Amino acid sequence: MTNPRAGSAADPTAVHAQIARLARSVHGASPGAVEPDELLETVTRTAVQLLPRVDHAGATVVRKHRQNKPPELSSVAATGDVPRLFDKLQDEQGDGPCFEAVWTQQTVLICDTTDEPRWPALMREVAEQTPVRSILSIQLFVTDLELGALNLFSENVDGFDDNTEDIATTLAAHAAIALSSARRGQQFRSAVASRDIIGQAKGMLMERYRIDAVHAFDILRQLSQESNTPLAAVAAQVVNAEPWSSAEPADDSTS
Secondary structure, three states: OOOOOOOOOOOHHHHHHHHHHHHHHHHOOOOOOOOHHHHHHHHHHHHHHHOOOOOEEEEEEEEOOOOOOOOEEEEEOOOOHHHHHHHHHHHHHOOOHHHHHHHHOOEEEEOOHHHOOOOHHHHHHHHHHOOOOEEEEEEEEEOOOEEEEEEEEEOOOOOOOHHHHHHHHHHHHHHHHHHHHHHHHHHHHHHHHHHHHHHHHHHHHHHHHOOOHHHHHHHHHHHHHHHOOOHHHHHHHHHOOOOOOOOOOOHHHHO
């Protein structure tokens, strides 16, 4: 169903005030208090609620691999089936605005999916399988191996005027700042959890084999290398008493 605000114009003052309130609530949260996916869901819902002619919204995360493997795409924070289908079609085509263009451009605008010269195969599928007629993709974050983009979809041709694009860019800018903080908090919690589980595993090995902390860590590191398993995952196996991928260390490992 088309957004009931499709024919209305956004009041820039009111919309920017709402974005400012959202930004204060998110930025005011303590680091790590908001999960990245939860934050993105708030942003996509806000975009559909605030912006005229924005009928659907979602976020795309594209991860490149260091080896010669195709990029991996995941769809998050979708407000419905349409954004997920769009990402599925992108993934199947192996091409699209979130695979290449947004790595180098902060904003990609598609005015008419039925008359778009870029990504013709993808646009044909989008036009045939979805009601989407225009798309606005805005870069949220980019690293050497990962990209995040906010995707806004309109069921109208030329659904994004300059005012809507400006407001969407402002929303994305606030979201990018908050998302950076949320991702740092997530990474910090993950690092703390990994450190704790490794510490537990070291303690168990020290008690079991009567070795010191250095030798216990060396055993974990050797098991990690031999099984090509992250160190924290090996430590979790030890703590949870799961079978190890490598043979049990010999008694002379401390010599």
